[in-house]
Amino acid sequence: MAPIAASHQQFDEIPTVVGIFSAFGLVFSVSLFAWICCQRKSSKSNKTPPYKFVHVLKGVDIYPENLNSKKKFGVDDKSEAKNKSAMPKNSLHLDLEKRDLNGNFPKTTSKMQSSPDPENSSSKHFSENQKDSVSPDSLKSTTSLSSEEKQDKLGTLFLSLEYNFEKKAFVVSIKEARGLPAMDEQSMTSDPYIKMTILPEKKHKVKTRVLRKTLDPAFDETFTFYGIPYSQIQDLTLHFMILSFDRFSRDDVIGEVLIPLAGIELSEGRMLMDREIIKRNVRKSSGRGELLISLCYQSTTNTLTVVVLKARHLPKSDVSGLSDPYVKVNLYHVKKRISKKKTHVKKCTPNAVFNELFVFDIPCEGLDDISIEFLVLDSDRGSRNEVIGRLTLGSSAEGTGGEHWKEICEYPRRQIAKWHMLCDG
Structure with missing residues (x-):
């Protein structure tokens, strides 16, 4: 009977030991959580953003x-x-x-x-x-x-x-x-x-x-x-x-x-x-710059491939000097816009190199009722982007725009590139 009483006494001590360890663990966890919160608060108050x-x-x-x-x-x-x-x-x-x-x-x-x-x-x-x-x-x-x-x-x-x-x-x-x-x-x-x-x-x-x-x-x-x-x-x-x-x-x-x-x-x-307040100094150059465009008409698939290659001699659009140009491409069918694309922005340059290709599906047979518009814009965060220059290619376009369009219609499946002068936006 004596050994059985001793074993019961040992088992009675186990809950006491577990309670002591649990109390120490709880105190340690609360202290660690409070320390982490204080560190985060101090680091957040001392943090100074760059701008x-x-x-x-x-x-x-x-x-x-x-x-x-x-x-x-x-x-x-x-x-x-x-x-x-x-x-x-x-x-x-x-x-x-x-x-x-x-x-x-x-x-x-x-x-x-x-x-x-x-x-x-x-x-x-x-x-x-x-x-x-x-x-x-x-x-x-x-x-x-x-x-x-x-x-x-x-x-x-x-x-x-x-x-x-x-x-x-x-x-x-x-x-x-x-x-x-x-x-x-x-x-x-x-x-x-x-x-x-x-x-x-x-x-x-x-x-x-x-x-x-x-x-x-x-x-x-x-x-x-x-x-x-x-x-x-x-x-x-x-x-x-x-x-x-x-x-x-x-x-x-x-x-x-x-x-x-x-x-x-x-x-x-x-x-x-x-x-x-003084008049705005637009600082326009002799022209609005030039845009190099490559076009290819695929008569079998009835698609038009447009490659925006380069822009050069873009004018200064604001007092800081250089512009942040990008090109917006709009496809029109009988004066109704049916598709639009745009290139990436090129930072602080009057001579931008884009080299971006876009493929447009033509909803009709031939290019008689199709025209394509290129808008060169200056990217401006926080305000409306300003149009630097505009170019329109189509059967009714004048100058190099009409000539370029005529060539891609006469020579399908051939990639033809030309420089075009931009006009005022």
């Missing part, structure tokens, strides 16, 4: 710290209540962390900067040395023009520049534009909006919203670009394109503003400035 920009629209802030692509909005209640008597109901107070983008800097004596552009020597720079930003309404006297001068002017653009050293962010605020010309002859108004590009790399492209039926649009939009070192600011140039939205055709170009940042000192706070 990001924040768009502030009338006080609504999209915070860059939120990396899960969800928008977070915030308004400073105290400052809003403080300024409610001085601000209209529809306007909101700009709010970022520590309110460093709202102009809340210590009072410093700012130096007046001369215009970096000799053509715009009359433009004025204003350094902010107070907490509240200066409203463009206070600058109306500087832009008062006579009625005769306003006919030749395209208006004035008001903006502010700032650099946030804590977040290594470059801040551009588009305040308003005044005295824009009317692009709609019926209503004698415009639907203006602004596209902004940071040159020379053209990586950062943004645009404002469209304001309907106004010649004095107040945009009040702020764009914050992250990952731009302060040492590189002097090498950059801001290009503003002022356009009027057109629902039924291509948007009308009102003018442009080019601001080289060389010589502009942003270390002492926000700087307000205004620039006269």
